Amino acid sequence: MTTAYLNGDFQPLAEVRISPLDRGFLFGDGVYEVIPSYDGRPVAMQYHLERLRHSLECIHLSSAYSEQSLRSILAALIDQNGGGDLGIYLHISRGAEEKRQHAFSQLTTPTTFAYTFPINKPSDGSAETAQCCRVVTARDQRWGRCHIKSTALLGNVLHMMEAVHEGAQEALLFNDRDELTEATTCNVFVVRSGKVLTPPLDHEKLPGVTRRQCLEFLQAHTDWIVEVRPVTRDEVLSADEVWLTSSTKELAPVITIDGKIVADGKPGPRWSAAQQLFHERRFDSP
Ligand SMILES: Cc1ncc(COP(=O)(O)O)c(C=O)c1O
Known part of the structure; x- marks a missing residue:
């Protein structure tokens, strides 16, 4: 009990x-x-x-x-x-x-x-333990204070149900400028042409702890190019990899967006390396 x-x-x-x-x-x-x-x-x-x-x-x-x-x-x-x-x-x-x-x-x-x-133990970065996600896309219709971790989550709930009705596990949300904000329970990272991208924090996104840890680990322990900058819908739809980040998922690879396969539809090599790093370092964060 x-x-x-x-x-x-x-x-x-x-x-x-x-x-x-x-x-x-x-x-x-x-x-x-x-x-x-x-x-x-x-x-x-x-x-x-x-x-x-x-x-x-x-x-x-x-x-x-x-x-x-x-x-x-x-x-x-x-x-x-x-x-x-x-x-x-x-x-x-x-x-x-x-x-x-x-x-x-x-x-x-x-x-x-x-x-x-x-909760389940998160992945160690191997393909067998990856929690792959199918996602849909939607116009972000939540409120203008998404930086507060408020219990008022009806906007997120309704977006999540749009995903569930399509047989997906999450919805990627885009603002009026067609820029990625986040997902209903996760932040989002994108890999394109060898670079890792994630949108900057503002009132449209929750400052995710996992996002923060992920940025810190990548900056401290890899020589990857990591850019915190607006990410457009076109960039997401043509990405090599897309990851969702949250405390209970850590990094989860997205394998389909609106039913279309991301790259080859398998967890990507950057995801694998980044999740392995997270697996080794998660307790380093204060
Ligand atoms: C809307 C939203 N964005 C992002 C996140 C990820 O935050 P964290 O990494 O702190 O779990 C969550 C987690 O619940 C969330 O609800």
């Missing part, structure tokens, strides 16, 4: 109760993180807590917990769920108020909730 954490108490996940007036429930007024942990060891905890702090600042919410207490709570949660390979979901919403109204009070006590779920 999964043990969860809610506002100071560890309890069975199935018994966790929150108020229907919680603003997280009513408005999606909250932020979250998903942190992978392998053999009881969390990956890039510092980076995740930095991003959480940034998301909280963006929505003017002060957490009741210091970074150190969050670390201790999450360490205890991993322990109580038997260590192993887990995703840790950490969610801080603005909490419950007596009346449903858009404007929020600064006095509301935030709701802090966390639980774990089993």
